Structures are given as C-alpha cells and as structure tokens.
Amino acid sequence: MPPQTPRPSRSSGQEAYDLLLQAIDSGALPAGTRLREAELAERFRISRTPVREALKRLEAQGLVLHEPHHGAAVASLDYGQVAELYHMREVLEGTAAGLAATHATATEVEILREMVERDRGLLGDPPALAASNRAFHRQIRLSARNRFLNATLDTMRISLALLAGTTLAVPGRGVESVEEHAAIVAAIEAHDTAAAEAAARRHIRNAFKVRIGLEHARG
Missing domain, CATH: 1.20.120.530 (GntR ligand-binding domain-like)
Incomplete structure (x- = not known):
C-alpha cells in the first residue's frame, strides 16, 4: 500500500478510525486488502496503538475480518x-x-x-x-x-x-x-x-x- 501525502501526526483511536473508514469507503483499501498494523501506521503517519484500536472497532462493525493465521482484512459483501x-x-x-x-x-x-x-x-x-x-x-x-x-x-x-x-x-x-x-x-x-x-x-x-x-x- 503506497503511503499517502504526509499529514500531521495523529494519535487518537477516533482519528485512526476516521482515516481507515475513509480509505475503505473511497476504495483506497478495497475488499480483501490485508490490514497490517505497521503498514497502516506508516501510511497514515500514526502510531500502532490507535491503529489497533481502530481495527477492533471496524471489526465489531463488520468492515474488517480477522482470519486465523492470516490477520485482518477488509471484509466483502456477498x-x-x-x-x-x-x-x-x-x-x-x-x-x-x-x-x-x-x-x-x-x-x-x-x-x-x-x-x-x-x-x-x-x-x-x-x-x-x-x-x-x-x-x-x-x-x-x-x-x-x-x-x-x-x-x-x-x-x-x-x-x-x-x-x-x-x-x-x-x-x-x-x-x-x-x-x-x-x-x-x-x-x-x-x-x-x-x-x-x-x-x-x-x-x-x-x-x-x-x-x-x-x-x-x-x-
């Protein structure tokens, strides 16, 4: 996943959630995309802790799936x-x-x-x-x-x-x-x-x- 245009550092789970949701909504993170904390933190210039919090929230909402041995990925609808x-x-x-x-x-x-x-x-x-x-x-x-x-x-x-x-x-x-x-x-x-x-x-x-x-x- 290529890095986005540099932006001021963000630290809260809400801001991380907003960034990830926007990326999913815009198609920048399409269905099936593997979501690795380190890569997302680098891409959005935020720390890994709020990324982890955001992924858990998105998983609870059904937008992210966590597969054993594969990690998190953007969900898809049949x-x-x-x-x-x-x-x-x-x-x-x-x-x-x-x-x-x-x-x-x-x-x-x-x-x-x-x-x-x-x-x-x-x-x-x-x-x-x-x-x-x-x-x-x-x-x-x-x-x-x-x-x-x-x-x-x-x-x-x-x-x-x-x-x-x-x-x-x-x-x-x-x-x-x-x-x-x-x-x-x-x-x-x-x-x-x-x-x-x-x-x-x-x-x-x-x-x-x-x-x-x-x-x-x-x-």
Missing part, C-alpha cells in the same frame, strides 16, 4: 448481503423521506432544492457527486426529526463503505439519480408523505439495480 442492505435502505430511506414531508421546514426544503441544483453541475465528476449524494440523504434524515431512524441509517451508512465504487459512475445513472432526488424534494415540498416515501423507495430500488449490474460486470 450478493445476499448486498440485497439485504438495499432492501433495508429502501424501507428506511423511504420512511425518512415520508417523515421529512411532514416535518421539513421551508428552509430545509430550500436547502434540498439547492443541493439538487448543485448536483446538476457535478454530473461529470462521479466521486464528487457521490459525496454530495451522501450529504443529500443525510439532510433528508435530519429533516425527518427522528433520532433513532437517523442513528440506524448512520450505522447502515458504515456498511455501505464495503460496496466497491459508486453507481453514479455508470453512464447515465448520475442524471437519473439527480432527477430522482428532484422528485423526492418536490414531494417533500408538497408535504405529500406517500409520494415522498414512494419516490425515495424508487430511488433506492433503481440504485440497487445498477449496483447488481456492477457486481455482475466484475464477475
């Missing part, structure tokens, strides 16, 4: 796990959009509209669009005003880090996704709970179809 993950996303993201249609303020609706418009300018940059996509869904969750739903979706977001690449890099998917977001926002603005939930569910189902296509393409 087809069944991917299907289960997207099914729960559909249910929970749909619920969040429906609640947002009830609770979102005019200011929050305006923020969501601005996010959609900004995303139209990111269609040529899938990684940036993917980051903005995460922010959009987080804003909907916050607008839903349900801390337990928000916490559950945040936990699910961690599992999504194991999915290789972004579906938004598939030709045409970026445009479709942005228009699907626009439909969700329109329903929230109209305070149409059923329409908002249906639009969000449809959005996640379409993302799942594209994800399965990516998995098949990888063999």
Whole structure:
C-alpha cells in the first residue's frame, strides 16, 4: 500500500478510525486488502496503538475480518448481503423521506432544492457527486426529526463503505439519480408523505439495480 501525502501526526483511536473508514469507503483499501498494523501506521503517519484500536472497532462493525493465521482484512459483501442492505435502505430511506414531508421546514426544503441544483453541475465528476449524494440523504434524515431512524441509517451508512465504487459512475445513472432526488424534494415540498416515501423507495430500488449490474460486470 503506497503511503499517502504526509499529514500531521495523529494519535487518537477516533482519528485512526476516521482515516481507515475513509480509505475503505473511497476504495483506497478495497475488499480483501490485508490490514497490517505497521503498514497502516506508516501510511497514515500514526502510531500502532490507535491503529489497533481502530481495527477492533471496524471489526465489531463488520468492515474488517480477522482470519486465523492470516490477520485482518477488509471484509466483502456477498450478493445476499448486498440485497439485504438495499432492501433495508429502501424501507428506511423511504420512511425518512415520508417523515421529512411532514416535518421539513421551508428552509430545509430550500436547502434540498439547492443541493439538487448543485448536483446538476457535478454530473461529470462521479466521486464528487457521490459525496454530495451522501450529504443529500443525510439532510433528508435530519429533516425527518427522528433520532433513532437517523442513528440506524448512520450505522447502515458504515456498511455501505464495503460496496466497491459508486453507481453514479455508470453512464447515465448520475442524471437519473439527480432527477430522482428532484422528485423526492418536490414531494417533500408538497408535504405529500406517500409520494415522498414512494419516490425515495424508487430511488433506492433503481440504485440497487445498477449496483447488481456492477457486481455482475466484475464477475
């Protein structure tokens, strides 16, 4: 694993966790990558103790596996796990959009509209669009005003880090996704709970179809 650009030394387990999670999420540490404490400490310019703590936390969350005689490695999701993950996303993201249609303020609706418009300018940059996509869904969750739903979706977001690449890099998917977001926002603005939930569910189902296509393409 090549070293990253030098950065100030970090020492806490939380910072080590954030760095490792970001590397997994971005694909810099793809599924199956062996995770050796010494190499990671050198790569991220941190000591081995917080790296060890971060690996244990990631293992507890299912992102890292510890295999006897082989050590730690980035986990991977099989087809069944991917299907289960997207099914729960559909249910929970749909619920969040429906609640947002009830609770979102005019200011929050305006923020969501601005996010959609900004995303139209990111269609040529899938990684940036993917980051903005995460922010959009987080804003909907916050607008839903349900801390337990928000916490559950945040936990699910961690599992999504194991999915290789972004579906938004598939030709045409970026445009479709942005228009699907626009439909969700329109329903929230109209305070149409059923329409908002249906639009969000449809959005996640379409993302799942594209994800399965990516998995098949990888063999």
